[in-house]
Amino acid sequence: MQAHRRDARNPSVRYVCFFRLATSLRGPPALAELLADDVFSYTTTRTVVVRDRILGVTHRAVLITVLAYVIFYLILYKQLYRAAGAVMGNVRLQ
Known part of the structure; x- marks a missing residue:
């Protein structure tokens, strides 16, 4: 798994996926991290553009x-x- 990728239009821009980077370095997440993800998670609503x-x-x-x-x-x-x-x-x- 590659933890980062480069933009095809601009090779100097690099996107980093921290989830892939973290799992590739440490292995599976611990129980405390899973609980922290549940505690600090949030939901968002979708934005709709009405063109009328x-x-x-x-x-x-x-x-x-x-x-x-x-x-x-x-x-x-x-x-x-x-x-x-x-x-x-x-x-x-x-």
């Missing part, structure tokens, strides 16, 4: 509408960043 012009425009329009609502209405017009709330709690000074 109408759906894309609708998606962007909703994003821009929500962003404009937050920036222009809530922050600039209503000035909710300056809203004062009722103080709750007790302080004792001596």
